[in-house]
Amino acid sequence: xxxxxxxxxxxxxxxxxNNRWNILWSCCLYIIAALALPGQSDAxxxxxxxxxxxxATQLTGQELHKGAQAYFKAHAGNAIKLLVKDDxxxxxxxxxxxxxxxxNGVDALFGYFGTPTSKVAVPLATEHKVVFFAPFTGAxxxxxxxxxxxxxxxxxxxxxxxxxxxxxxxxxxDITRIGLFVQRDAFGMAGVRGAVQxxxxxxxxxIIPPVPELPDxxxxxxxxxxFWKSVPNYRRNTVAVGGAVRxxxxxxxxxxxxxxxxxxxxxxxxxxxxxxxxxxxxxxxxVGSKSLASRLQKTDNVYIxxxxxxPWDSSIPLIKQYQQDMNGSKYSFAxxxxxxxxxxxxxxxxxxxxxxxxxxxxxxxxxxxxxxxGGVEISFGKDDHRGMDxxxxxxxxxxxxxxxxxxxxxxxxxxxxx
Numbered sequence: 001x002x003x004x005x006x007x008x009x010x011x012x013x014x015x016x017x018n019n020r021w022n023i024l025w026s027c028c029l030y031i032i033a034a035l036a037l038p039g040q041s042d043a044x045x046x047x048x049x050x051x052x053x054x055x056a057t058q059l060t061g062q063e064l065h066k067g068a069q070a071y072f073k074a075h076a077g078n079a080i081k082l083l084v085k086d087d088x089x090x091x092x093x094x095x096x097x098x099x100x101x102x103x104n105g106v107d108a109l110f111g112y113f114g115t116p117t118s119k120v121a122v123p124l125a126t127e128h129k130v131v132f133f134a135p136f137t138g139a140x141x142x143x144x145x146x147x148x149x150x151x152x153x154x155x156x157x158x159x160x161x162x163x164x165x166x167x168x169x170x171x172x173x174d175i176t177r178i179g180l181f182v183q184r185d186a187f188g189m190a191g192v193r194g195a196v197q198x199x200x201x202x203x204x205x206x207i208i209p210p211v212p213e214l215p216d217x218x219x220x221x222x223x224x225x226x227f228w229k230s231v232p233n234y235r236r237n238t239v240a241v242g243g244a245v246r247x248x249x250x251x252x253x254x255x256x257x258x259x260x261x262x263x264x265x266x267x268x269x270x271x272x273x274x275x276x277x278x279x280x281x282x283x284x285x286x287v288g289s290k291s292l293a294s295r296l297q298k299t300d301n302v303y304i305x306x307x308x309x310x311p312w313d314s315s316i317p318l319i320k321q322y323q324q325d326m327n328g329s330k331y332s333f334a335x336x337x338x339x340x341x342x343x344x345x346x347x348x349x350x351x352x353x354x355x356x357x358x359x360x361x362x363x364x365x366x367x368x369x370x371x372x373x374g375g376v377e378i379s380f381g382k383d384d385h386r387g388m389d390x391x392x393x394x395x396x397x398x399x400x401x402x403x404x405x406x407x408x409x410x411x412x413x414x415x416x417x418x
Contacts, residue, residue: 044078044079044080044081045079045080045081045107045108045349045356046080046081046083046104046105046106046107047080047081047082047083047106047107047108047109047110047111047345048083048085048097048098048101048102048104048106048108048109048110049065049068049082049083049084049085049109049110049111049112050084050085050086050087050093050094050097050098050101050109050112050113050117050121051064051065051084051085051086051087051111051112051113052086052087052088052089052113052114052117053065053084053086053088054086054088055088055089055090055237056089056237056238056239056261056262056263056264057089057113057114057237057261057262057288057291058088059262059288059290059291060113060136060261060262060286060287060288060291060334061089061113061136063288063290063332063334063335063338064111064113064136064334064335064337064338065082065084065111065338066329066335066338067322067326067332067334067335067336067337067338067339067340067341067342068082068110068111068338068339068341068342069082069338069342070322070325070326070327070329070335070338070339070342071322071325071338071339071342071343071346072342072346073325074324074325075325075343075346076342076346080346080349082110082111082342083101083104083106085097085100085101087113087117088237089113089114089116089117089236089237089261090117090237091116091117091119091120092120094112094117094118094120094121095120095121095124098120098121098124098125099124102124102128102130106130107130107356107361108130108131108132108133108345108358108361109121109125109130109131109132109133110133110134110341110345111133111134111135111136111338111341111342112132112135112136112137113135113136113137114135114136114137114187114286115137115139115185115186115187115190116185116186116187116236118132118135118137118139118142119139119141119186122142122148122151123148125148125150125151126148126149126150126151128358129150129357129358129359130150130358131150131151131152131358131361131362131365132148132150132151132152133151133152133154133341133345133348133365134152134153134154134155134341134344134345135151135153136155136286136334136337136338137153137155137158137187137190137286138153138155138156138157138158138159138160138161138190138284138285138286138307139157139158139186139187139190140157140158140159140190140193142385143157143384143385143386144385145382145383145384145385148385149362150358150362151385152365152380152385152386152387153385153386153387154337154340154341154344154378154386154387154388155285155307155308155337155386155387155388156307156386156388156389156390156391157194157386157389158190158191158194158259158284159190159193159194159197159198160194160389160391161194161284161285161305161307161391162191162194162195162198162257162259162284163194163197163198163201163202164305164391164393165257165282165303165305165393166178166195166198166199166202166205166257167198167202168282168393168410168411169254169255169280169282169411170202170204170205172410172411173255173280173411173413175254175255175280176204176205176206176254177206177208177251177252177253177254177255178195178205178206178207178208178253178254178255178256178257179207179208179209179232179248179251179253179255179256179257180192180195180207180211180231180232180256180257180259181232181233181234181241181244181245181248181256181257181258181259181260181265181268182231182232182233182258182259182260183233183234183235183236183259183260183261183264184228184233184234184235184236185235185236187236187259187286188231188233188259188260189214190259191257191259191284192211192214192231192259193214195207195211195257196211196214208248208251208252208253209230209231209232209247209251210230211230211231212226212227212230212231213227214227215227232244232245232247232248234260234264234268236261237261238264239263239264239267240264241264241267241268241271242271244268245268245271245272248272249272249275249277253279254279254280255279255280255281255282256272256279256280256281256282257282257283257284258281258282258283258284258287259284259286260283260284260286260287261286261287261288262287262288262291262292262295263291263295265283265287265292266292266295266296267295269281269296269302270295270296270297270298273297273298273300274297278300278301278414279301279414280301280303280411280414281301281302281303282303282304282305282393283302283303283304283305284305285304285305285306285307285333287304288333288334289304289306289332289333289334289394289396289405290330290332290333290334290403292304292396293396293398293403293405294403296396299396299397299398299403301412301414302395302396303393303394303395303396303408303411304393304394304395304396304405305391305392305393305394306333306391306392306393306394306405306407307337307388307390307391307392308333308336308337308340308376308392309336309375309376309392310392310394310405310406310407311323311331311332311333311335311336312331312404316374316375316376317374317375318340318343318373318374318375318376319336319374319375320374321374322336322339322340325339326339333405340373340376343373343374344368344371344373344378344387347368347371347373348361348364348365348368349361349364351364351367351368352364365380366380366381366382366385367380368380368387369381376388376390392407393407393408393409393411394406394407394408395408395412
């Protein structure tokens with residue numbers, strides 16, 4: 001070696017220096033990766049997200065993904081890679097995406113979009129012992145730690161949202177006769193179950209038309225068809241809402257709770273307003289606030305339930321950080337939820353001890369207690385796979401072309417927009 005250096009003195013010394021720099025640079029990269037994921041020895045964590053990026057719910061799905069990416073880019077660098085596949089809010093496509101993610105060995109399934117899609121994906125996560133984290137749905141079965149031990153939901157349940165809406169209707173406006181407008185699938189059923197549960201808790205509430213006995217997985221097709229004939233509904237990814245609109249308008253209904261996507265819900269509300277049916281109309285959080293509001297011809301008496309704080313309220317530390325990291329992009333409730341999902345997941349990774357496995361990540365999430373995500377508190381547990389129960393009620397307000405979503409503490413007396 002010394003003989004070679006003597007003959008090639010300049011080139012040899014240069015090569016030794018390059019080798020030293022390469023070793024030093026590799027050490028720096030290792031340290032940076034370790035800092036990005038405290039407690040982790042692996043520099044790259046891969047997450048799989050099946051999401052609605054096209055179709056009727058694409059605006060909300062895109063916002064959800066955008067928020068998560070904004071957090072990971074600002075705070076995880078190259079340590080976390082979020083892989084996304086479009087499912088158009090269709091279960092069959094979601095199932096294919098999930099099978100591919102698991103075949104490729106992702107470390108977790110993250111931020112899935114919707115109830116019917118999550119319903120086909122979560123059994124695979126359980127089978128492969130892969131964490132299924134923060135789906136964009138409040139369906140209760142996803143936080144059932146006995147049936148789905150690797151599934152964790154961050155947001156409040158649909159049952160909690162619906163109960164809060166019914167309580168406001170009863171306590172603020174003394175409304176007792178409530179109609180349901182729902183999507184004809186597992187998502188809509190989650191809302192119906194929530195309404196039936198709330199009806200039992202809150203005295204004096206009547207659901208119109210009455211909800212028949214709830215069918216289950218073992219029920220026949222005839223039983224399901226009979227049920228859906230009684231409950232005003234539309235089919236997923238369609239706007240065939242005319243029958244449900246007429247069914248509700250023909251009843252002595254004082255308010256309507258909508259469990260649906262933005263396009264069919266907006267079309268139903270527009271049709272009701274057109275025939276001067278101006279009762280309070282309260283939408284579940286899944287609807288996508290901006291997407292719904294942009295499609296409405298009138299916004300009087302239209303409310304939306306939310307599961308995250310107002311994304312324009314920078315007095316909350318989480319929101320201030322979110323607004324900075326969105327880097328000029330327009331704010332929305334959906335992107336804020338995606339951002340919060342990513343932040344809590346990143347925190348969970350920091351608690352993993354040793355090698356990252358499904359069980360290690362599951363244990364880390366279950367160990368999170370009263371984590372302050374910036375004015376928003378998150379808690380899980382071995383027998384508690386839902387991180388938050390907070391719900392907020394917002395009202396759509398329009399001034400010219402500007403649309404805002406102020407949080408309200410009580411429903412307002414009925415008004416008619418000119």
